[in-house]
Amino acid sequence: MLDKTQVERLEAEAVNSAKTRQPLYAARKKIFPKRASGNFRRFKWLVMAITLGIYYLTPWLRWDRGPFAPDQAVLLDVANRRFYFFFIEIWPQEFFYVAGLLVMAGVGLFLITSTVGRAWCGYACPQTVWVDLFLVVERAVEGDRNARMKLDAGPWTARKLMLRLSKHAVWLVIGAATGGAWIFYFADAPTLMGELFTGTAAPVAYITIAVLTATTYTFGGLMREQVCTYMCPWPRIQAAMLDENSLTVTYNDWRGEPRSRHAKKVQAIGQSVGDCVDCNACVAVCPMGIDIRDGQQLECITCALCIDACDGVMDKLGKERGLISYATLSDYNANMMLATAGGSSSINPSLVRTAVGTFSDQVAHFHIRKIFRPRTYVYMGLWSLIGLGLLYSLLTRDRLELNVLHDRNPQFVTLSDGSIRNGYTVKLLNMIPEPRTIVVTMEGLEGADMVVVGDDIPAGRSFAIPVEPDRLKTLKVFVRQPADQIHAPAQTFKFRVEDRASFESNEYTATFNAPEAPK
Numbered sequence: 122m123l124d125k126t127q128v129e130r131l132e133a134e135a136v137n138s139a140k141t142r143q144p145l146y147a148a149r150k151k152i153f154p155k156r157a158s159g160n161f162r163r164f165k166w167l168v169m170a171i172t173l174g175i176y177y178l179t180p181w182l183r184w185d186r187g188p189f190a191p192d193q194a195v196l197l198d199v200a201n202r203r204f205y206f207f208f209i210e211i212w213p214q215e216f217f218y219v220a221g222l223l224v225m226a227g228v229g230l231f232l233i234t235s236t237v238g239r240a241w242c243g244y245a246c247p248q249t250v251w252v253d254l255f256l257v258v259e260r261a262v263e264g265d266r267n268a269r270m271k272l273d274a275g276p277w278t279a280r281k282l283m284l285r286l287s288k289h290a291v292w293l294v295i296g297a298a299t300g301g302a303w304i305f306y307f308a309d310a311p312t313l314m315g316e317l318f319t320g321t322a323a324p325v326a327y328i329t330i331a332v333l334t335a336t337t338y339t340f341g342g343l344m345r346e347q348v349c350t351y352m353c354p355w356p357r358i359q360a361a362m363l364d365e366n367s368l369t370v371t372y373n374d375w376r377g378e379p380r381s382r383h384a385k386k387v388q389a390i391g392q393s394v395g396d397c398v399d400c401n402a403c404v405a406v407c408p409m410g411i412d413i414r415d416g417q418q419l420e421c422i423t424c425a426l427c428i429d430a431c432d433g434v435m436d437k438l439g440k441e442r443g444l445i446s447y448a449t450l451s452d453y454n455a456n457m458m459l460a461t462a463g464g465s466s467s468i469n470p471s472l473v474r475t476a477v478g479t480f481s482d483q484v485a486h487f488h489i490r491k492i493f494r495p496r497t498y499v500y501m502g503l504w505s506l507i508g509l510g511l512l513y514s515l516l517t518r519d520r521l522e523l524n525v526l527h528d529r530n531p532q533f534v535t536l537s538d539g540s541i542r543n544g545y546t547v548k549l550l551n552m553i554p555e556p557r558t559i560v561v562t563m564e565g566l567e568g569a570d571m572v573v574v575g576d577d578i579p580a581g582r583s584f585a586i587p588v589e590p591d592r593l594k595t596l597k598v599f600v601r602q603p604a605d606q607i608h609a610p611a612q613t614f615k616f617r618v619e620d621r622a623s624f625e626s627n628e629y630t631a632t633f634n635a636p637e638a639p640k
């Protein structure tokens with residue numbers, strides 16, 4: 122018991138106590154990925170060539186749309202508010218096609234992630250592709266991992282300065298080419314290229330190139346894996362999409378542990394060893410600088426280069442490939458149970474092998490049917506449904522549109538001969554890049570005729586009018602009906618438009634207003 126003059130001492134410590142405080146900032150540890158070779162590396166080269174080829178070359182593809190439209194196959198014509206994609210022309214009011222494609226891309230990403238994990242990150246994400254490209258340059262200039270580490274650790278010499286300057290110069294050229302390719306999507310590429318080099322392009326073109334050069338250089342050359350680890354939200358989101366049947370790059374410790382660099386010696390003293398010889402080849406090739414043997418990690422982009430590295434080691438040792446492999450959590454768990462005798466012991470790799478050293482029949486392997494499960498059916502169904510809906514809408518969309526606005530004030534006018542006249546603003550939208558002659562016809566409204574204000578077209582129930590390619594034509598039309606034909610204060614009739622060359626037509630139901638009791 123404490124008396125009144127004594128103060129109780131409590132067991133408490135501040136959560137950020139100076140004694141235990143960790144710095145919030147951790148300096149980046151440099152990563153020097155070693156060149157990998159193998160099936161996945163070859164596949165990545167292929168994806169890299171395709172994706173970069175598409176990005177850099179697409180603006181140079183031509184597509185003949187006739188003399189009244191640009192001949193660039195893919196063009197975002199912001200000034201005229203059009204998006205051209207080969208034979209498809211999207212108007213601003215049809216932007217839902219672009220929105221639909223983005224939704225499809227999102228659902229497709231869910232589908233890919235739930236089946237093969239972060240394949241997007243490992244193979245096709247622009248950050249991954251450009252970092253790969255920047256690493257190609259780095260290796261070409263400074264050498265592979267050991268040479269780069271030596272150079273980095275060494276003092277600044279004329280050679281080091283030259284190598285570093287060369288590397289950064291090539292990186293900047295790639296950055297500029299990336300920015301340059303981007304702006305070619307927004308204007309005629311050959312024309313803009315000429316303007317860029319003669320200094321006559323719009324300032325926004327130079328600013329865009331400068332910004333994209335800086336971001337490509339910074340993200341691809343300087344920040345690299347930090348973009349994936351700290352800036353990108355996808356590693357966090359993907360966890361919600363993976364399940365125990367999703368494929369992820371996995372270190373199969375049920376056959377790899379206990380690892381040993383001196384397997385023969387360890388076996389000689391009667392201890393069992395796994396297949397991992399602790400050579401660190403998987404760590405050396407990893408562009409994220411992590412060790413997959415530590416288990417699934419947020420940083421792992423599933424690029425599978427560690428699989429290639431380890432397969433190479435297994436080949437040399439004469440062991441089965443796949444110590445690191447794409448595997449599902451359910452297969453991994455089943456094999457771990459086998460290797461640990463149901464979880465009752467530490468890993469004993471002999472439990473997964475037969476007496477002759479081959480894998481036991483009980484070892485679980487991935488089967489393609491695991492891809493087909495309720496979750497992937499839902500994603501595939503949704504993706505197909507949106508795709509088919511967009512396709513149907515695209516194939517059946519109108520290229521000749523009609524919009525009619527009835528004059529509100531006055532709603533009708535009584536002419537000197539007693540007939541009633543209504544005014545309309547008729548908008549004809551020719552959505553193809555060719556001139557057309559549109560025939561406008563009235564249907565219904567007995568005895569009525571129409572005239573086009575400011576045009577020489579004689580009064581009648583039909584007239585033909587030319588409309589420029591890809592243009593909206595606005596007409597002021599007066600419709601007149603003799604008094605003796607009017608039998609209601611509001612009658613409906615149709616404006617019908619038709620292109621007799623293409624048999625395309627459209628119609629609009631309008632109202633003709635008259636006084637309650639026409640005289």
Ligand code: SF4
Pocket residue numbers: 370403406407408409410411412413420421422423424425426427428
């Ligand atoms: S651990 Fe393997 S799959 Fe993951 S990022 Fe590193 S090399 Fe790629």
Ligand code: SF4
Pocket residue numbers: 372377396397398399400401402403404414430431434444445
């Ligand atoms: S490459 Fe294979 S054998 Fe070498 S440390 Fe990695 S897992 Fe072990």
